[in-house]
Amino acid sequence: MSDFSTANALIERHARRVPDFPQPGVEFIDLTPVLADSEAFDCVIDALGGEWSGIDLVAGLDARGFLLGAAVAMHLNTGVLAIRKSGKLPPPVFSRTYQLEYGEATLEIPAEGVELAGRRVLVVDDVLATGGTVAAAVELLEEAGAEVAGISVVLEVPGLGGRDKLVGHNVRCLSAG
DSSP states (O other): OOOOOHHHHHHHHOEEEEEESSSSTTTEEEEEHHHHHHHHHHHHHHHHHOOOOOOOOEEEEEHHHHHHHHHHHHTTTEEEEEEEEEEESSSSSSEEEEEEETTEEEEEESSSOOOTTTTTEEEEEEEESSSHHHHHHHHHHHTOOOOEEEEEEEEEOSSTTTOOOOOOOTTEEEOOO
């Protein structure tokens, strides 16, 4: 099992920092090189899923969370649920609209075909920043009757209040930006 310090070191070594993207004054941390390196990817997946037990399903958030969630689900020997952006799933769906720093967005999950009631779900994503996307995913899953057992993300951007939107939930981050 990979520990957080090893995962953090590999994330720091491989992540690409891009100043002034997507706007001036913002530093974008690109995790693509982390995912492209087999050692770093394996360590990150192991650390994201390694300490969770009793998980029935892993939910990955659109879009990089799909990659991570699927790999963590395989690691935990469970299924994976893709939490999609609006308009990508056939009806009926559960949906949740939330605020972004530059507007709003909507996430959806199937309302039929995947039984979520009573299932313990691990939410997986790449970055926790303002927390709006992850909080919306948690609300969707709970609306569908799932129990959110925890939230596991690769990178947390400090100072943006993401954890404040997730009070009461077990949040694990591998690295702080």
